[in-house]
Amino acid sequence: MQSYVDKLHNALWKISEMVLRIVLPCACILLVGYLLFSYTPPKEQGKPIKQWTEYRLIENSTYQIQTGTDDICPTLISKTTNELFAELLTKTVRALPMNFSARNVHQCNLFTQIYGDQLEVSQEEMEFPLAFSFNIHKEFYQFARLFRAVYRHHNSYCIHVDAKADETFRRQVGDLATCFGPNVHVIPLRQSISIHWADFGTVEAWIQCAKFFLKQSPIQWRYMLNGSGQEFPLLTNWELVKALKAINGSNIVESDYSPRFRSRIPKKPLSFKLTWVKGSIYTALRKEMVRFALTNNYAKEILAALRSESKQKLCQDEMFFSTINYNPYFKAPGGCLVAKNPNDSDPRSTFVARYVDWYPKPCLSKLSQREVCIMGVRDIPKLTKRYEFFVNKFLPDFEPVAYDCLEWWLFRKIRDERDFGRTATSFNASFYSDLYCSSNHL
Incomplete structure (x- = not known):
């Protein structure tokens, strides 16, 4: 037992x-x-891009979704995104505000990094520096994120802060410029323009930065691009360089000959004949064209005529660049010999400087501002397939997941360029070389 x-x-x-x-x-x-x-891991320490961002449903302030862009964004961008998922994302906001102080050295160093590293620049980019000008007046943190996306140490940057902007905003922008480096110039307050919607102030602000680039910038830039603070790039800097090289010395300027814009033509007579052309204020101009716009007698007379009626607020700012670019008689450097209104059915006519959804085109977000659709969650899948340089426009507190995911997508492309030493296989430079003006210009 x-x-x-x-x-x-x-x-x-x-x-x-x-x-x-x-x-x-x-x-x-x-x-x-x-x-x-x-x-x-050492490489990820102090990583400025939060991989885990808490979102909450707008209807329920107590319910939070602890997830990150690495989980949400691939699904949002993929072909398998369903309407129920998209609808849920439209009703989420960030649980905590995103902000940083550019004056704080530690925060500055972290903010300027992408995926934990300072940006590397290819030899091709180094040999083709660019000049970027921005005209801004509010929403500092949104602009700071945009600026981080386009900043490279070998380019030149000019920021025009609206004269009406408050002192705090102007100080924050100055701190941001100091944070990024000596190649960032902020137009002094005494030279700043007070801009009102539909007046000529946007061109006046562009002129301030153009003068700086031509007379003071030590960087031998090739093209000048301008933008606002409510946009975001769709191309990396390397892709942008390849696209600008592909247009073969032409300019990126929109053309629109629609009769409905005739009311914008100034009544002041000119000493020469011309065809007035309407287009976007946003452009990509070769350096010689920028100099032409400031110094050529034809350009100066056109500028004076538009200035004379700027108080009427008829969006005369949209007549300047297009008119000097599409009148071959002026012999503007890179001026286009074939003017085509942008048409979705004709890719060669694409205005690649900017993607905008205009009224009466339905807005996927169901929100618009001055006939411009505000980008939201449902727009992101199509934006990742577009060829334009930038997309306009975003509002900081409207469907913030959309902006976060577009930034995530762009930064992944930048990281892959660093890791693989090439641009994305999806990038197609021939699209830009096939544009009408790429092979038909002065």
Whole structure:
């Protein structure tokens, strides 16, 4: 008969086996979890892009979705995105405000990084520096994120802050310029323009930056691009360089000959004949064209005529660049010899400087501002397939997941360029070389 001691020994052994089967796996899981969440690889330390952002449903301030762009954005951008998922994202906002102080050295260093590293620049980019000008007046953090996306140490940058902007905003922009480097210039307040919608102030602000680029910037830039603070790039800097090289010395300027714009033509007579052309204020102009716009007698007379009626607020600013670019008689450098109104059915006519959805085209977000659709969650999949340089426009508190995911998508392209030493395989430079003006220009 088995002794009492043997029975007790067997019972204790079975209990110990049970403990090992239950407790040890749990302990291992806890240990692994601890290591995953407490250990950060050296390359990722201080990473400025939050991989885990908390969102909350607008209808329920207590319910939060603890997830990140690495989870949400691939699904949003993919072909499998369903309407239920998109609808949920339209009703989410960031649980915590996103902000930083450019004056704080530590925060500045982290903010200027992308995926934990300072940006690397290819040799092709180094040999083709660009000049960027921005005209802004509010929403500092949104502009700071845009600026981080386009900044490279070898380019030249000029920021015009509206004269009406408050002192805090202007100080923040100055701190941002200092944070990024000496190749960022902010137009002084005494030279700033007070801009009102539909007046000529946007061109006046462009002129301030153009003068700086031509007379003071030490960088030998090739093209000048201008923008606002409510946009976001669709191309990396390397892709942008390849696209601008592909247009073969032409300019990116929109043309529109629609009769409905005739009311914008100034009544002041000119000393020469011309065809007035309407187009976007946003352009990509070769350096010689920028100099032409400021110094050529034809351009100066056109500028004076448009200025004379700027108080009427008829969007005369949209007549300047297009008119000097599409009148071959002026012999503007890179001026186009074939004017085509942009047409979705004709890719060669695409105005690649900017993607905008205009009224009466339905807005996927169901929100517009001055006939311009505000980009939202449902727009992101199509934007990742567009060829335009920038997209306009975003509002900071409207469907913020959309902006976050477009930034995530662009930064992944930038990271892949660094890791693989090439632009994305989806990038097609021939699209730009096939544009009408690329092969038909002065």
